[in-house]
Amino acid sequence: MDLLSEDFQSLTTDVLVIGAGGAGLRAAIEAAAAGARVDIVCKSLLGKAHTVMAEGGIAAALGNVDAEDNWQVHFQDTMRGGQLINNWRMAELHARESPDRVYELETYGAIFDRTPDGRILQRAFGAHTYRRLCHVGDRTGLEMIRSLQDRVVQLGIEVHMEVTLTRLLKDGDRVVGAFGYNRVDGRFVAFRCKAIIMATGGWGRIFKVTSNSWEGTGDGVAMGFDAGAEVLDPEMVQFHPTGMVWPPGVRGILVTEAVRGEGGYLKNRDGKRFMLDYDPKKKELSSRDVVARSIYKEVEAGRGTEHGGANLDVTHLGAEKIKKKLPSMYEQFLRLADVDITKEPMEVAPTIHYAMGGLRVEAETGATTLPGLYAAGEVAAGLHGANRLGGNSLSDLLVFGRRAGAAAGAYQREAGLGRLDESQIAEEQETLLRPLGGNGNENPYLLQQQLQQSMQDGAGLAREEKGLKACLDEILELRQRARRVRVPGSRRYNPGWHTARDLPFMLTIAEAIVRAAIERRESRGAHWRLDYLEKDEALGRLNFIAYNDGGQVKLKQRPVPEMPPELAKLFQEPTPSPAPPKPPATRPPSPKRVPA
Numbered sequence: 001m002d003l004l005s006e007d008f009q010s011l012t013t014d015v016l017v018i019g020a021g022g023a024g025l026r027a028a029i030e031a032a033a034a035g036a037r038v039d040i041v042c043k044s045l046l047g048k049a050h051t052v053m054a055e056g057g058i059a060a061a062l063g064n065v066d067a068e069d070n071w072q073v074h075f076q077d078t079m080r081g082g083q084l085i086n087n088w089r090m091a092e093l094h095a096r097e098s099p100d101r102v103y104e105l106e107t108y109g110a111i112f113d114r115t116p117d118g119r120i121l122q123r124a125f126g127a128h129t130y131r132r133l134c135h136v137g138d139r140t141g142l143e144m145i146r147s148l149q150d151r152v153v154q155l156g157i158e159v160h161m162e163v164t165l166t167r168l169l170k171d172g173d174r175v176v177g178a179f180g181y182n183r184v185d186g187r188f189v190a191f192r193c194k195a196i197i198m199a200t201g202g203w204g205r206i207f208k209v210t211s212n213s214w215e216g217t218g219d220g221v222a223m224g225f226d227a228g229a230e231v232l233d234p235e236m237v238q239f240h241p242t243g244m245v246w247p248p249g250v251r252g253i254l255v256t257e258a259v260r261g262e263g264g265y266l267k268n269r270d271g272k273r274f275m276l277d278y279d280p281k282k283k284e285l286s287s288r289d290v291v292a293r294s295i296y297k298e299v300e301a302g303r304g305t306e307h308g309g310a311n312l313d314v315t316h317l318g319a320e321k322i323k324k325k326l327p328s329m330y331e332q333f334l335r336l337a338d339v340d341i342t343k344e345p346m347e348v349a350p351t352i353h354y355a356m357g358g359l360r361v362e363a364e365t366g367a368t369t370l371p372g373l374y375a376a377g378e379v380a381a382g383l384h385g386a387n388r389l390g391g392n393s394l395s396d397l398l399v400f401g402r403r404a405g406a407a408a409g410a411y412q413r414e415a416g417l418g419r420l421d422e423s424q425i426a427e428e429q430e431t432l433l434r435p436l437g438g439n440g441n442e443n444p445y446l447l448q449q450q451l452q453q454s455m456q457d458g459a460g461l462a463r464e465e466k467g468l469k470a471c472l473d474e475i476l477e478l479r480q481r482a483r484r485v486r487v488p489g490s491r492r493y494n495p496g497w498h499t500a501r502d503l504p505f506m507l508t509i510a511e512a513i514v515r516a517a518i519e520r521r522e523s524r525g526a527h528w529r530l531d532y533l534e535k536d537e538a539l540g541r542l543n544f545i546a547y548n549d550g551g552q553v554k555l556k557q558r559p560v561p562e563m564p565p566e567l568a569k570l571f572q573e574p575t576p577s578p579a580p581p582k583p584p585a586t587r588p589p590s591p592k593r594v595p596a
């Protein structure tokens with residue numbers, strides 16, 4: 001570490017990983033394996049990203065419980081779930097490589113739930129044809145992050161905690177560093193590096209009701225956008241069907257899909273299992289977009305529960321199974337809502353959960369459209385298309401984290417350190433300091449709340465042109481007001497100051513979401529337009545891309561990459577039917593390793 005300036009701390013490394021969730025940690029491990037010096041930066045403490053909150057499991061076609069499963073079926077499920085606007089090559093790599101990444105996680109120390117004969121146990125999940133989710137009760141993310149974190153610590157990779165990076169630094173077109181601040185003392189920090197891997201997760205916090213934590217403000221996508229990277233399919237925002245509803249303070253907290261995977265029933269206020277009407281085949285395990293819309297329709301029809309949701313009932317599973325398979329849910333409802341789920345149903349409603357959109361990347365390498373900038377995990381887009389299947393995020397982090405790490409590791413061997421442009425640093429310092437001085441009169445918290453409310457109302461689960469346009473007007477007005485934000489206090493741990501810098505990020509992404517949502521005049525996956533209820537064949541061949549045109553959010557279209565005939569052929573065959581449930585196999589394990 002060398003201190004080059006009184007104004008900011010200056011650090012140099014080969015590969016800078018921004019984000020310490022599953023994607024960032026897996027990428028860091030691989031970049032280090034390629035011989036790079038790697039530094040990781042995260043906004044909170046190591047071990048605290050969204051990844052640790054993941055409950056249900058990791059999707060990988062191991063075929064341990066349903067022997068018929070294979071990568072081709074996983075590939076088809078992912079593409080069908082994404083309504084075929086996914087990047088087919090990402091979906092192919094993901095389906096082929098997930099099993100190896102899960103076995104690899106075991107070598108890092110992860111211990112999954114087992115079948116009676118000792119293989120990794122897999123559970124059913126929405127829209128997966130076979131039982132496919134490798135899990136550890138309902139605490140899978142904790143096990144995943146623990147194993148990856150141990151590996152990172154063993155490798156001696158330096159982690160800079162409680163540091164928020166806010167700007168990518170460029171030398172010409174190439175990304176050569178990043179600038180930001182230490183959240184504790186407000187001190188500025190500049191990283192100089194040969195490559196950056198963006199792994200900052202999603203943007204759920206742009207909406208009012210969300211399962212995401214305070215960290216999900218979309219910084220990585222906005223930083224990439226500001227620097228000139230392209231943002232793919234921003235309109236595709238996932239509403240998880242089951243978030244907590246009551247009491248108000250816990251609204252939006254996730255109720256894992258594992259509850260339905262383990263056999264939970266969704267019932268309306270009359271006690272009817274309404275999913276039998278909406279999707280008689282898959283019922284509660286239909287895809288998330290379908291289940292979320294079904295709950296919405298039940299509430300709209302006056303059949304909702306007391307606080308505007310549905311009942312999710314597991315009481316028929318018995319207390320022992322509930323406490324063994326869903327321990328976190330049992331505790332969550334007991335502690336937060338005073339509900340014993342072994343005796344009473346959970347009240348649930350849709351909650352904003354996941355960003356399918358994000359930085360546009362190359363499938364093989366995670367390279368963005370900017371040289372030197374790679375991206376992996378929820379911040380990157382393409383794999384999930386219009387709707388992500390449960391469990392496909394954790395496997396995404398491992399597959400594409402590894403790939404981005406390898407690619408950045410190889411790139412840094414050839415690339416030298418670029419030149420840090422002091423005017424870019426000065427500009428960002430000025431942006432960061434502005435809310436602490438001047439005559440502004442706007443409160444960043446109030447603006448953030450207004451944005452969240454506008455997005456919830458105008459760009460939520462059910463969208464239409466009028467509401468989207470009103471939402472866009474509000475965003476543009478908030479953009480003006482955000483320039484006049486004023487924050488009392490100093491740079492020492494000052495959450496108001498942090499929020500002031502988060503705001504422009506959130507506004508940029510909100511604008512991209514809404515502009516693309518207006519243009520996608522059809523209903524597809526998570527994007528449900530009440531004024532265009534059907535799919536549009538022409539739009540189904542297009543992805544939307546938001547790009548930075550002199551500080552303005554502009555949109556363009558790009559044809560969805562065309563599948564090669566051998567993969568396209570899979571979609572002409574009928575979807576395989578899941579085998580009737582049977583107990584896990586008891587024959588000796590024959591681990592299936594799928595070649596990468």
Ligand SMILES: Cc1cc2nc3c(=O)[nH]c(=O)nc-3n(C[C@H](O)[C@H](O)[C@H](O)COP(=O)(O)OP(=O)(O)OC[C@H]3O[C@@H](n4cnc5c(N)ncnc54)[C@H](O)[C@@H]3O)c2cc1C
Binds near residue numbers: 043059165212220
């Ligand atoms: C409650 C919940 C349950 C879920 N359950 C499942 C599940 O069972 N299966 C599944 O597949 N998926 C699940 N998901 C989704 C999945 O957990 C996430 O999509 C995934 O963990 C995202 O991982 P990531 O590495 O991309 O980002 P994250 O885990 O979100 O990590 C982002 C990292 O970036 C850092 N960061 C962000 N901005 C900055 C910045 N400006 N400067 C520095 N650092 C920054 C953060 O501090 C953090 O370390 C769940 C999500 C939630 C919220």
